Amino acid sequence: MPGYFPLVILILLLIASSLRIVQEYERGVIFRLGRCVGARGPGIIFLIPGIERMQKVDLRVITMDVPTQEVITKDNVTVKVNAVVYFRVVNPVDSVIKVLDFVKATSQLSQTTLRSVLGQSELDELLSKRDAINQRLQHIIDEGTEPWGIKVSNVEVKDVELPPTMQRAMAAQAEAERERRAKLIHADGEFQAAKTLTEAANIISSNPATIQLRYLQTLKEIAANQSSTIIFPLPIDLIQPFVNMAGVFSNTNLRQGEENRTEPPQS
Structure with a gap:
């Protein structure tokens, strides 16, 4: 034993x-x-x-940062862009026997694809249509890694760094756009106010008593301000007879003066 x-x-x-x-x-x-x-x-x-x-x-999902790439866009603007890629192994055998290091290979493919896709896009498209660019990147990278048994589930462009001169130009453009919109809104407000005032004037002119009510409302608004000065709007209808009388007296005096100047001197 x-x-x-x-x-x-x-x-x-x-x-x-x-x-x-x-x-x-x-x-x-x-x-x-x-x-x-x-x-x-x-x-x-x-x-x-x-x-x-x-x-x-x-087989778990791998999150890989794509290093910052300096790219010249289609409209000749130099930008610095980085991204993140999410992928996982779906075929272990292919990931071992068909590629030496699938993580490194996916990283290199992601960098070249990022430069290629963004080089075919304009700056405005890169800033405003980020989702469409992400889908294009994901589709192209996934096609390249499929023979290796890799499935790319998502690609996200994280940051776009613009040159300082381009940032100032875009800020000036945005400011000019805001000023243009403000002027249009102001002009539209003036138009609506003028239209409303015209309608109000037409309504008031059809009924003279309406202006009297408006005078009383104005007095109430002035009294609410606790001011020592009170402005009393006098209705024109009350002073119209005095204006007519003053006109008659002035016309009479004018005619008498003309008659005195035209009479011959008495010998």
């Missing part, structure tokens, strides 16, 4: 070295004498010692 003890220990060591544990979010790609025989897992996997070898692949 003591002679078999080293052999038992050797067998136990071989068994222990042949067991592998694969997590739920992993898969193990098995190579048998250098030939890929598929992916296994999750759970406990037994490997034939000296014959089979396993390489683990993580």
Whole structure:
């Protein structure tokens, strides 16, 4: 029995070295004498010692930052843009045997695609149609990584850095646009006010008593200000007879003066 003890220990060591544990979010790609025989897992996997070898692949979503790229847009504006790419492995076997490092390869493809797509877009499109550009980037990168067993789920352009001169030009343009809109709104308000005043004048002119009510309302508004000066609007109808009388007296005096100047002197 003591002679078999080293052999038992050797067998136990071989068994222990042949067991592998694969997590739920992993898969193990098995190579048998250098030939890929598929992916296994999750759970406990037994490997034939000296014959089979396993390489683990993580299936979780990988978030990768695309370094800042200096891009010249279609309208010859130099901008600095960075992005973020979300992708995961959907075919562990292809991600191992068809590409050396799928993370590095996806990063390089994302950088070149970012420069290419933004170089074909204008600055206004880059600033206002960000969702459309993100979808184009995601579609192109996903097509490039599909043979590697990689699925790109989303691409987001994070930041667009403009030159200072372009920022000042855009600020001046935005200010001019706001001034134009303010002038249009002011002119439209004046037009509506003039139209409303015209309608009010037509209504008041049809009924003279309306102007008297408006006078009384004005007095009430003035009295509410607690002012020491009171302005009393006198209705024109009350002073109209006096104006007529003054006109008659002035005409009479004028005629008498003309008659006195035309009479010949008496000898």
